Amino acid sequence: MENTRIVLAQRPQGEPTAADFRIESLPVPALAEGQVLVRHHFLSLDPYMRGRMSDQKSYAAPQPLDEVMIGGTVGVVEASKNAYFQAGDRVLGMGGWQEYAVVDASQRGVLQKLDARLPLSVYLGAVGMPGVTAWYGLTEIIAPVPGHTVAVSAATGAVGSVVGQLAKRRGARVVGIAGGPEKCAYATEVLGFDACLDHRALRSPKELGAALAAAAPSGIDGYFDNVGGGVLDAVMANANAFARIAVCGMIANYNGAPVPMANPQLILSSRLTLRGFIVSEHREAWPKALAELSQLAAEGQLAIRESVAQGIRSAPRAFIGMLRGENFGKQLVKLID
Numbered sequence: 104m105e106n107t108r109i110v111l112a113q114r115p116q117g118e119p120t121a122a123d124f125r126i127e128s129l130p131v132p133a134l135a136e137g138q139v140l141v142r143h144h145f146l147s148l149d150p151y152m153r154g155r156m157s158d159q160k161s162y163a164a165p166q167p168l169d170e171v172m173i174g175g176t177v178g179v180v181e182a183s184k185n186a187y188f189q190a191g192d193r194v195l196g197m198g199g200w201q202e203y204a205v206v207d208a209s210q211r212g213v214l215q216k217l218d219a220r221l222p223l224s225v226y227l228g229a230v231g232m233p234g235v236t237a238w239y240g241l242t243e244i245i246a247p248v249p250g251h252t253v254a255v256s257a258a259t260g261a262v263g264s265v266v267g268q269l270a271k272r273r274g275a276r277v278v279g280i281a282g283g284p285e286k287c288a289y290a291t292e293v294l295g296f297d298a299c300l301d302h303r304a305l306r307s308p309k310e311l312g313a314a315l316a317a318a319a320p321s322g323i324d325g326y327f328d329n330v331g332g333g334v335l336d337a338v339m340a341n342a343n344a345f346a347r348i349a350v351c352g353m354i355a356n357y358n359g360a361p362v363p364m365a366n367p368q369l370i371l372s373s374r375l376t377l378r379g380f381i382v383s384e385h386r387e388a389w390p391k392a393l394a395e396l397s398q399l400a401a402e403g404q405l406a407i408r409e410s411v412a413q414g415i416r417s418a419p420r421a422f423i424g425m426l427r428g429e430n431f432g433k434q435l436v437k438l439i440d
């Protein structure tokens with residue numbers, strides 16, 4: 104049996120290109136005691152992977168060259184030499200950009216069994232790491248109360264779509280910021296946000312700031328920042344005194360371009376709290392977050408949208424597209440027909 108996989112061939116300079124990756128096919132090795140063979144059904148593509156491709160100082164070690172690209176996966180156990188896993192188990196792991204993974208499942212937590220309540224792909228999105236990220240930043244940093252106005256960027260993406268839906272459930276007015284009229288229509292009509300602004304049409308922080316002032320007439324009390332750059336500048340200009348900003352992502356500079364903050368003095372004059380966080384460092388929050396998210400998803404109370412690329416070979420192109428905003432919802436790669 105052959106396993107097709109994608110390795111990082113070289114570190115991208117600026118925007119990644121197909122030449123930064125290499126596709127390889129190798130035989131699937133025989134299982135040793137304690138190991139499990141997982142066939143991946145879906146691979147998750149996430150913006151953090153761009154950071155790992157670089158060897159600059161960060162919160163996590165860089166992706167090694169010539170090794171399988173890191174990534175979250177869901178799949179089904181094909182064969183097992185581990186007493187805890189049986190063929191047919193649905194599992195979540197960090198199998199990476201490949202069709203199969205041989206996992207030493209004796210290490211606790213490397214593979215998690217999934218229940219059958221939800222489709223497998225949902226455990227990589229709204230009821231997985233991106234959903235917990237949304238829950239943590241909203242609940243623990245922004246902590247909205249009824250009547251607050253919460254803004255969120257990359258508003259229709261894996262994280263942003265959950266942020267806004269949870270903020271609505273907590274009684275906030277929600278203003279999304281997304282790229283393009285189609286995404287904005289989805290944010291208001293399907294996700295239930297009160298307003299959505301198109302940052303591709305409102306290109307300068309001044310234009311976006313004026314539109315935000317109209318969409319958030321009482322000012323902004325909480326901002327879930329997924330992008331940084333000019334969008335953050337525009338939100339800061341409309342932030343109320345003591346507003347809280349959950350700094351979740353800064354995708355506007357993931358390809359290395361410097362993105363200075365226009366008016367840092369607002370941090371002082373508006374007494375803002377800006378708090379960065381990395382979801383994997385808050386394991387204590389995961390059970391509570393996943394309990395709420397899985398319940399909402401199972402009851403059909405969470406709108407979930409996915410962009411699905413087909414086949415492992417499509418992963419590099421889909422990843423590059425996601426960094427450009429071509430995804431509409433959680434970006435996945437489907438690895439089975």
Ligand SMILES: NC(=O)c1ccc[n+]([C@@H]2O[C@H](COP(=O)([O-])OP(=O)(O)OC[C@H]3O[C@@H](n4cnc5c(N)ncnc54)[C@H](OP(=O)(O)O)[C@@H]3O)[C@@H](O)[C@H]2O)c1
Nearest residue numbers: 150236257260261262281282329330352355380381382428
């Ligand atoms: N801190 C943590 O622990 C943690 C965990 C997970 C994710 N994150 C971060 O959360 C953010 C969202 O992740 P996700 O998985 O949900 O991705 P996503 O929102 O599904 O996809 C990325 C989106 O970013 C937007 N974007 C790209 N370049 C942009 C730019 N220059 N200006 C404004 N928007 C831009 C695009 O949406 P539009 O077309 O709408 O602009 C694109 O669709 C990322 O920054 C990611 O790194 C952080």
